[in-house]
Amino acid sequence: xxxxxxxxxxxxxxxxxxxxxxxxxxxxxxxxxxxxxxxxxxxxxxxxxxxxxxxxxxxxxxxxxxxxxxxxxxxxxxxxxxxxxxxxxxxxxxxxxxxxxxxxxxxxxxxxxxxxxxxxxxxxxxxxxxxxxxxxxxxxxxxxxxxxxxxxxxxxxxxxxxxxxxxxxxxxxxxxxxxxxxxxxxxxxxxxxxxxxxxxxxxxxxxxxxxxxxxxxxxxxxxxxxxxxxxxxxxxxxxxxxxxxxxxxxxxxxxxxxxxxxxxxxxxxxxxxxxxxxxxxxxxxxxxxxxxxxxxxxxxxxxxxxxxxxxxxxxxxxxxxxxxxxxxxxxxx
Numbered sequence: 048x049x050x051x052x053x054x055x056x057x058x059x060x061x062x063x064x065x066x067x068x069x070x071x072x073x074x075x076x077x078x079x080x081x082x083x084x085x086x087x088x089x090x091x092x093x094x095x096x097x098x099x100x101x102x103x104x105x106x107x108x109x110x111x112x113x114x115x116x117x118x119x120x121x122x123x124x125x126x127x128x129x130x131x132x133x134x135x136x137x138x139x140x141x142x143x144x145x146x147x148x149x150x151x152x153x154x155x156x157x158x159x160x161x162x163x164x165x166x167x168x169x170x171x172x173x174x175x176x177x178x179x180x181x182x183x184x185x186x187x188x189x190x191x192x193x194x195x196x197x198x199x200x201x202x203x204x205x206x207x208x209x210x211x212x213x214x215x216x217x218x219x220x221x222x223x224x225x226x227x228x229x230x231x232x233x234x235x236x237x238x239x240x241x242x243x244x245x246x247x248x249x250x251x252x253x254x255x256x257x258x259x260x261x262x263x264x265x266x267x268x269x270x271x272x273x274x275x276x277x278x279x280x281x282x283x284x285x286x287x288x289x290x291x292x293x294x295x296x297x298x299x300x301x302x303x304x305x306x307x308x309x310x311x312x313x314x315x316x317x318x319x320x321x322x323x324x325x326x327x328x329x330x331x332x333x334x335x336x337x338x339x340x341x342x343x344x345x346x347x348x349x350x351x352x353x354x355x356x357x358x359x360x361x362x363x364x365x366x367x368x369x370x371x372x373x374x375x376x377x378x379x380x
Contacts, residue, residue, distance in 0.1 A: 072316040072328060073316065073325065073327050073328045073331055076314070076315070076316070076328060076331040076332060076335060077331055079335055080331060080334050080335045080338060083335060083338045083339060083342065084338055086342070087338060087341070087342035087345070090342065090345075090346060091342065091345040091346065093345055094341075094342065094345060097221075097222045098222055099341075099345075100222070101222035101223070101224060101227075102341075103337055103338065103341035104224060104226065104227050104230075104337065105224075105226065105292065106336070106337040106340045106341050106344075107311070107333040107334065107336055107337035107340075108224075108226040108227060108229070108230040108288070108333075109226065109285040109288050109289050109304075110285070110304060110307050110308050110311060110333070110336075111230055111234070111311065111329070111330070111333035112229065112230065112233050112281050112284050112285050112288075113130050113278065113281045113282055113285050113304075113308050114308050114311040114312050114315070114329050114332075114333065115233055115234060115237040115281065115326060115329060116237070116274070116277040116278040116280070116281040117130065117278055117281075117308055117309065117312050118237070118241075118312045118315065118317050118324055118326060118329050119237070119240075119241060119247075119250050119274050119277065120180075120271075120274045120275070120277075120278055121254075121309075121312055121313075121317050121318075121319060121321060121324070122241075122250050122251060122254045122317060122318070122321055122322065122323065122324045123250045123253045123254045123270065123271055123274055123321060124253060124254045124257060124320070124321035124322070125173065125180040125271060125274065125275075125321075126180050126181055126184065126309070127166075127169060127180065127184045127275065127278045127279075128181065128184040128185055128188050128305050128309075129165070129169060129184040129185075129187040129188040129190075129191055129305070130278060130281075130282045130285075130304065130305050130308055131188070131192075131282075131301040131302060131303065131304035131305045131308075132187065132188045132189070132190070132191035132192040132195075132301075132305075133161070133162055133165040133166070133191055133279055133282035133283070133286070134282050134285055134286040134289060134300060134301040134304065135191060135192045135195040135286075135298055135299075135300050135301055135302075136161055136165060136191040136192070136194055136195050137157075137158045137161040137162050137165075137282065137283050137286035137287075138158075138195075138286045138289070138290045138296040138300050138301075139194070139195040139198050139199060139204070139296055139298065140157050140158070140161045141154045141157050141158050141204075141207075141286070141287070141290055141296065142199075142203075142204025142205075142207075142290070142295075142296035143198065143204065144157050145204060145206055145207055145208075146204065146206075150208060150210075151208050151210045151211045151213075154207070154208075154211055154287070155214075155287055158283045158284075158286050158287040158290075159280060159283040159284065159287070160283070161283060161286075162279040162280050162281070162282045162283020162284070162286065163276060163279050163280050163283065164279070165187070165191060165279045165282070166275045166276045166277070166278055166279020166280060166282070167272075167275070167276060167279065168187065169183055169184055169187055169275045169278075169279070170271065170272040170274075170275030170276060171272075173271065173272075173275065174268040174269075174271050174272045174275070175268070188305070192298065195298035196298040198298075199296070199297065199298045200298075203295050203296060203297045204295060204296040205294065205295045205296075207290070207291070207294060207295075211291050212291055212292075212294065213225060213291070214226070214287050214288050214291040214292075215287075215288045215289065215290070215291030215292025215293070216291065216292055226288050226292075229284070229288070230333075233281070233284075234326060234330050237326050238326040238327065241325075241326055242325070242326065246270070246273075249265045249270050250270065250274070251322065251323070252265055253265065253267050253270060253271070253321075254318075254321030254322035254323070255321070255322040255323075285301075286301075289301060303354065306354075306357060306358070306361065307336065307357055309361065310336070310357055310360055310361040310364070311329060311332050311333055311336055312324070312329055312332070313361060313364045313365060314332040314335065314336065314360065314361075314364050315328035315329035315330070315331065315332035315333075316328035316329075316332075317329065319365055336357075339356070340353055343356070
């Protein structure tokens with residue numbers, strides 16, 4: 048007798064990949080970005096200018112470079128609130144070097160080196176001494192910027208070589224800036240690092256259960272130290288681009304940028320408590336924040352109002368999942 052029984056395929060997931068993508072936070076953010084773009088195009092006649100849109104990218108590229116590294120750090124259960132102060136210190140070091148005749152290549156090395164050293168400084172206190180990262184980086188936030196104020200006071204460093212302006216003011220083709228190219232390259236690097244490598248899987252494991260990750264053979268302290276190095280390095284890259292774009296250094300440079308970086312990361316779907324998040328979400332969140340701030344700027348909205356909006360956005364994004372959970376619990380009773 049012939050066996051006519053057929054093997055039944057049982058899916059390992061209840062929804063298809065397309066359905067999961069459609070219902071994801073990233074899809075919602077993308078829809079919000081499109082809606083903001085459409086609204087901006089109607090509210091200001093200058094918004095759809097190619098050169099204005101190119102200028103709009105400066106509202107988020109430097110912050111997003113740091114946000115990619117910050118995303119990995121927050122996913123691992125840590126945070127770095129000193130990133131804006133690292134920018135100030137790196138910019139001050141570059142400005143000081145210019146006074147002694149440093150060229151563009153030396154300035155780049157100095158900016159990256161200061162960022163790495165600051166990241167290592169934070170990493171030592173967190174991973175070796177075991178101090179809470181939020182406490183350590185609040186302290187170094189004041190320390191690094193305080194050093195800049197001691198060196199500069201109310202003065203400013205100027206006189207950067209013309210070739211240094213290429214990083215923050217250069218264009219690769221038509222309206223496409225060097226900063227935008229760096230943004231794309233860094234986004235791809237961090238997406239591959241987080242989503243396609245063992246290191247990225249270790250970051251997720253640490254954020255979900257650091258003790259379990261340690262007993263599974265992951266060198267938790269080492270991974271976290273590398274993440275602090277990456278955050279410092281990206282702050283150094285942002286310092287180079289921002290200083291190049293402004294053409295001068297003041298101790299107040301990048302003040303408040305840490306709030307925008309964290310908002311960008313959390314808006315991108317990264318859990319502030321660690322364990323989950325994606326780089327594509329951070330990329331879309333960067334565009335959302337860039338479009339919002341640029342649109343408000345075209346409407347002559349004061350900077351303090353933008354700061355209030357960003358603060359409310361950060362609180363709202365953090366509170367929304369909790370409110371959603373509480374609402375779901377009430378409806379199931």
